[in-house]
Amino acid sequence: MAGIPSRHKSLILLAGVILLQVVLLAVQIKRDSQGRLLRVWTVGAVSPFQRAGAKGIGNIRGTWSHYFALQNTSRENEQLRSENDQLKMQVNQLQSKAAEADRLAALLNFRQAQRNVPMLAARVIGTSADTASQTIYLDRGERDGIRRNMGVITPDGVVGKVIESYRDTAQVLLLTDRESGVGAMLSDSRIQSPVGGTGEPLLSMKYIPTDETVNVGEHVVTSGMDRIFPRDLPVGVVAEIKTARPFQQVRVRPAANLQRLEEVIVLLTLHPLEQKKELAAPSAEAGGKSIGGTAAVNP
């Protein structure tokens, strides 16, 4: 190498380094597990700082809102009391109509059916370091019982599934990621079809035959066929429909706000969840209990 000009040395180095990474890529395509060690090290090194940052921001927010931002507290208090009275009236009305609220009943049903399913609340402490993938990091990991392929939800709907579990951290693949998918069905017609991510805010519902009727605004819920999520959890709402053959192009807006997740619930089970049979009188149950999906959570 002594006789090679400096310019050529760097070109040779460039070629060597790129070749090395191309080989690394090729190996990963062949075997998914390759490269996990580097990810483990990097995530292990970064997550304490993410955790500290998330805690720090929480503390700053708490200190600010509890000690400094109190100028309008009295006025807000009055407003809130007034709103509270109005809301109490609305709640009474809603409780009487609970039997008609399908989504409410589905969530209630889920809570009743999964009373024995352990759940864990977790805080979001980081995201993927690029725009190509849609993942988040949680502040709970293997030590808390989180394993790969566990479902992640919020009270609003499905969030995604755990793809990696480290000691104190877990990586969750969001529903919007291109690699993501969930067994789903249309809530009205009960037509089943997987819903997958597109890398964009809207999801794609595949394999709905052209001759089937789908309406914009129709709710999409989990079908339970993926063996990760129980049936009838909200996935989203049909936002766009384009006619194509042999399948319609149905775009679904996620029910959970995946752009702004701060806390989520992990379903701590790898066994297929079985939906309990329809309750004999769901309206009676609905009248007596609030939706409170998080009430079953063990924090």
Add this chain to the structure above:
Amino acid sequence: MMNDAFDLRLAETHIEVHKFRSGAIVGSAVLALMLQAFVPVYISKFAVLDLPLLVVIYFGLSRRNPSTGLLLGMVVGLLQDSLSGPVVPLGLYGIAKTIIGYLASSIGARLDTEHPAARFATTMIFFVVHQGFVTLTRRVLLAEPEPWFTLRLLIAAALNAIVAVLVFALLDRLRKS
């Protein structure tokens, strides 16, 4: 007429190689990766920025040594891959940032890019080239259909270039006088 402020000189001998305080390069790269993985939790639009890329470009242009530039690009890129999801295999950003580190160092050795306008232009070009290599790798090695150019890419390049002007000014303070 030569503009004093925007001084793009072609003679290599006039261009100064900048040295930095110890730990400046490693510290900046780690901080950029941390922010990239943390801030989007609270500000989702932040994800449009590629801070690790800006760090690679800056130190490439300043250090003007192709070997260190490409190695910095490789390390930063691989770490960024490690923090990403399963659609990003190790090496995707590694390859792109290796090439950008090399190109930035090579160009930095020929052009003086100290003026904000020059920094804006070079960052914008490098951002587009970086995405070009990411797309090329996806298409050729991973057989994934990716568009070569979109309006979103252009907007992201402009935003990154604006932020680069500010970030580069901050990083200038880490230089040894």
